[in-house]
Amino acid sequence: MTEHKTIPNIWTAFLEAQKEFKSPGKNAANKHFGNTYADLLAVIEAVKPALNKHGIALSQPVISNETGNFVRTILYHPASGTSIEEDVPLLMGKQDMQQLKASSTYAKRIGLENITGVASADDDDDAETERKGNSMGAALNDAWKQSVEDSIPAGATPQQRAKAYADAICEDFKGKGEKALQNRWNKHRSIIENMQGRFPELHGQIVDLYENEMMRATGNDTSQYAAQ
Structure with a gap:
């Protein structure tokens, strides 16, 4: 006669599964950053x-609601009916299916690493992120940059690359509130400032849209924000 041990909730099963997690190997190359x-x-x-060995199912659907679009990583334990969930926003440089695929894939990876606690020690984000002590914020910023890079065709000129980033920054500004706009300006500041000297027309488009969006959000003349 086989004795079946009752698992009260997912955390008990997760603890046993976590003991058997492996460290993800570097199996892919990033052509833009030159790393694995x-x-x-x-x-x-x-x-x-x-x-799966310990009775936990994995699902990662794309969810849309009034707060935006994101990937929800779900670990579900059918035996107890309990689950663990982690949401990661979809940061897209362009609103098309190619970008949705690239962004959702990156968000799934971030969500799965966060919820399981495994570390992949990537050259371009995790090692630097750990030193900065802000893994989630840096990972999300890298996801945004990766989505922009994925939208740029091979052999693109510097002007075309700059325009792709300018378009993505403008898209990131649209429809945001005052605080969110200020945060996004600070997030993209280095890229925007770099464009000022090299691509002044694109820089001007970004500043104009930012000021218009800030005026919409506050109802005031906010041109001074772009200079801060």
Whole structure:
């Protein structure tokens, strides 16, 4: 006669699964940054066998609601009916299916790493992020940059690359509130300032849109913000 141990909730099962997680290997190359990294498949292969072994299912749907679009990573334990969830915003440089695919893939990887606690130690984000002590913020910023890079065709000129970033920054400004606009200006400040000397027309478009969006959000003349 086989004795079946009752698992009261997902955390008990998760603890056992976590003991068997592997460290994701760097199995992919980033052509834009010239580094190697662990892609989504590597992270899945590092944790899913142990999760399933201990009765935990993995799902990562794309969710849309009044707060925006994001990937929800769900670990569900059918035996107890309990789950763990992690949401990661979709940061897209362009509003098209290619960008949705690229952004959702990156968000799934971030969400799965966060919820399981595994570390891939990427050259371009995780090592630097750990030194900065702000892993989530840096990872999200890298996700935005990656989505922009993925939208740029091979052999693009500097002007075309700059325009892709300018368009993505403008898209990031649209519809935001005052505080969110200020935060996004600060996030993109280095790129915007770099454009001022090299691509003044694109720089002007960014500043104009920012000021218009800030005026919409506050109802005031806010041109001084762009100079801060």
